[in-house]
Amino acid sequence: EVKKNGKNDYQFFSDDLDEQLLQRVEMENDLRKALERGEFILYYQPQIRADNNHIIGVEALIRWQHPDKGLLPPGLFISHAEETGQIVELGNWVLREACRQMRLWQDAGGPLIPVAVNLSSQQFHQYNLLGEIMGILEESGLAPQYLELEITESMMMNASASAGILNNLTRNGIRISLDDFGTGYSSFSYLKLYPIHKVKIDRSFIKDIVASSDDRAIVSTIITMARHLNMQVIAEGIETKEQLDIVVESGCRKVQGYYYSRPLPPEELEAKFLLATQSL
Numbered sequence: 001e002v003k004k005n006g007k008n009d010y011q012f013f014s015d016d017l018d019e020q021l022l023q024r025v026e027m028e029n030d031l032r033k034a035l036e037r038g039e040f041i042l043y044y045q046p047q048i049r050a051d052n053n054h055i056i057g058v059e060a061l062i063r064w065q066h067p068d069k070g071l072l073p074p075g076l077f078i079s080h081a082e083e084t085g086q087i088v089e090l091g092n093w094v095l096r097e098a099c100r101q102m103r104l105w106q107d108a109g110g111p112l113i114p115v116a117v118n119l120s121s122q123q124f125h126q127y128n129l130l131g132e133i134m135g136i137l138e139e140s141g142l143a144p145q146y147l148e149l150e151i152t153e154s155m156m157m158n159a160s161a162s163a164g165i166l167n168n169l170t171r172n173g174i175r176i177s178l179d180d181f182g183t184g185y186s187s188f189s190y191l192k193l194y195p196i197h198k199v200k201i202d203r204s205f206i207k208d209i210v211a212s213s214d215d216r217a218i219v220s221t222i223i224t225m226a227r228h229l230n231m232q233v234i235a236e237g238i239e240t241k242e243q244l245d246i247v248v249e250s251g252c253r254k255v256q257g258y259y260y261s262r263p264l265p266p267e268e269l270e271a272k273f274l275l276a277t278q279s280l
Ligand code: C2E
Pocket: 045, 060, 061, 062, 073, 074, 075, 078, 091, 094, 118, 119, 120, 150, 179, 180, 203, 236, 237, 238, 239, 256, 257, 258, 259, 263
């Protein structure tokens, strides 16, 4: 609609704001109710060592089992939870649930592998993150080396604050993984500055790796660099045998992607990968 004069402009502007505010309040209420009613669940995607098909880790990925809308992926609600600030509470729930579940699997005779949990920026910078996490680990009985925090380069804007937080976490035995690697800023300097155990090559470099020699060069360079810096490296978003063969040939044994498995509900992951008599 064409805005004709100042009065109308103001009218539209005001309606827009009301609408935005309303949506935000509604979303905030929905998220709060969902937390209270326990509508969030975690799916788990296995990380696999391609040379022997062993499971070497799992990534916890949140879902919202919505009463009317069905199973919602994080792309539909995480950014809202970030806007309302509820991401800190939600994220701490994810940490508690993932640690609890991993300890249960270990107690049931499952492999001693880490569970990876995605952190959001607000959560990473929350007051007393270390205390919060150590409390959760103690409560669950999971040893710190089995918790891997996935952070992204975009969270590290304040370099010295971030280094302090990461050093505290790793001094206490927690593992750090750099997610979506290659899509953010100043990737290389971060690797030098921060205590990082594992680099996850972003899916966007894997997607066209069969056809694109540029992507093959980037992936191969990341793998070589990670090896020289004594970091583990894993390729995300492996969907086909052809993609798998290329990353393995480039020296990356650890992979995660639909080729092996989509993210699964806990019972399914358990049956297929953790407590099964044979792993694959
Ligand atoms: P991410 O951490 O990079 O997770 C990988 C995403 O790629 C997941 O999407 C996963 O299902 C998907 N994926 C895995 N393998 C393949 C593949 O072979 N092909 C394709 N096309 N996709 C694959 P999902 O579960 O929808 O999560 C999206 C993003 O939401 C995550 O990206 C992460 O940034 C965020 N997220 C998920 N769970 C949490 C959480 O508990 N807390 C926070 N703060 N963020 C979360």
